[in-house]
Amino acid sequence: MNLSYTDEQNLLRDSVSKFCSSDYDFETRMKSVDSESGHNPEHWKLFAELGWLAIPFSEELGGLDGDNVDLSLVFEEFGKSIIVEPYLANVVLAGGVLKRGDLENKTQILEELISGTKQISLANYEPNKGYNLDNVDCEIGSDGVVNGTKNTVLNAPNADFFLVFGRQGSGYAFALIPKDAPGLEIVGYKTYDGFVSGDLKLNKCKAEAVFSSTNALEILDETIQEAIVCICSEAIGAMEKCYKLTIEYTQQREQFGQSLSKFQALQHRMVDMFMETEFTKSFLLKVLATEDASERTKLIYGLKNQVAKAGKKVGEEAVQLHGGMGVTQEMSVGHYLKRLMVISHLFGSSDYFLDKYIDS
């Protein structure tokens, strides 16, 4: 048994952590959030130069052959600064489908993704269809014509291409659709955590290519599982920051002639926040260290259930212990809560994953 990170992994963590702490303070983050595209293109370029966009791809696809541990630690560091750059959407979701799929020219497309010159979004969820991945109405015809509606397509307004998941015959497939394809309407918006997202309306939209028609659902499932590990890692980073911010604030803030951190009732609350974070981190390590695929899947469902509850609790407590200041836009702590709430429900709620855990 070995629960430590390798030297290489520690170097990667240091490099991400250095960027987050020196080039990504809260003000910089909010500038990205408030900008038109919802992220800073300079940062994206830098991520590409540092090789971060290449992490989870094999060497033959032009990647660094990184594994889930590498992704996890990148996301944990991202979470500490609630980075809004569209890493999840591009690298983990769209990249995850492409690397597993059989799209003919995928090497070329991945090259553009890895170099940061093109952005790609995965479009699978549909309005009021819930979290079951196979519950979609979108149709991909045998002639490659796509009809349907997709929503909360992460990073949609910035995407050059979409990977649209839909039914094909009695199975499923992905359709590669460029952003300017006739019959495609994109409604872009911000989500409440400050990220960008969008709806796609596909009306007789001709796909550039259709791929993975034999195992699209399996590919989607594996990709979402990897994404769950990523956002759970991100949540753990955010939780750690939440309790640290809270300790700092309660030490500075004086009421009744002493700092708030001296009140035992509040100390216990902060201890609880810390403990939630640590135990969730332990669970994450269990997932990362489990090799058996079906055991691992079950544990990923369990992780999402744990993170959904713990992240929400820690975020809410952080806001509460900041008092009135905690609910203002100008303080960072409320923005951590928003991201933790989105993560808590993204890909499925705590109850949904508890059921999946029980059933698997």
Place this chain on the structure above:
Amino acid sequence: MDLNFSKEDLAFRDEVKEFLDKEYPKHIKQKMENGDELSREEIVEWHKCVAKKGWMGHSWPVEHGGTGWDATKVYIYLRELALAGCPTFVPFGLQMVAPVIWTFGSDEQKKKFLPRILNFDDWWCQGYSEPGSGSDLASLKCKAVREGDEYVINGQKTWTTLGQHADWIFVLVRTDDSGKKQEGITFILVDMKTPGVEVKPIITIDGDHEVNEVWFDNVRVPAENVVGEEGQGWTYAKFLLFHERSSIAGAPQMRRAINRLKNKAKNVYHGSEPLCEDKNFLSKVAQFELDLDALEMTELRGLAAMREGKSPGAESSLLKIKGTELQQRISTLAVEVSGHDAMPYGGPYGFSDVEVAATKDAQLSAPKYLNFRKVTIYGGTNEIQKNIIAKAVLGI
């Protein structure tokens, strides 16, 4: 003991229903239904509509224009209003400063302010918290110095809800800092149009402008605007807080909200069955409803005590804690029900410029959840309420 309504009560309920049916302005009803923001004019219009009927003083003594209803009638009245989705009353005049004025104010103040509050001619706001004085309210520093027939106020208040709409503000000021911090506080009424009063918005995490900073720069206020005695403001402030806290619980609004959520769950899918058949969801709803029943009965007990002439005391802290916890629970449940559809954010009142696939109801669930983080903080944090209960109710 009897939980059934009498014939007379039922007739009264019909009267309230009929009033709402006929007089509740349709355009306001529509906006409330959609979750749209009401303008200042519309909020005033709603209050005036109730005032015209003579029903604004449901918690007031008859001598000052109160309705003279017993606890059951007040309960029926507030419940019907909430079930019809009416806007809640702006409490700062009606439920907060008015009891202070009729209990501690001069005859002139009663004559000048109470009828205008009852008729919603004046919009009041609250000048209590300061940046350095939140939970420890008595440490406040906003200063008032007497000069002849006037007080000159300098300092800053914060978290002033809807201060941007207000005509008047009641302010706790320090008139003496030589003794204990609770001494030397004075309760004073200030016209917001007085030179030197400035309102600055605070934007909250839901993106809304609801609270404000209020700054006082050499604001000159007639000495006759002091309520009661100079230096006794802390007593009045606490009296007001008891009234504030007993009006926060909001059980009828939650009854409506949980019913709507149950209804919505019939057509929502998370997994393969509709949410209304999901065991986890049903258990959350049931637990919520049980807690709500208990809250409602506790509220009723308080109302009954108030009708017997008892002022809501430290017990109001129970209602504040439980009521706000439940408000947060249901706002959380609403986000959960909405799933991914809760993510699109078009501002605190939804999208006005683009058409998104998620229902408006779902879109509004997250801003509402975020807005409701405040309820366990305002009116004295729930942590402070527990201190009050420990000290004043349990005597420990």
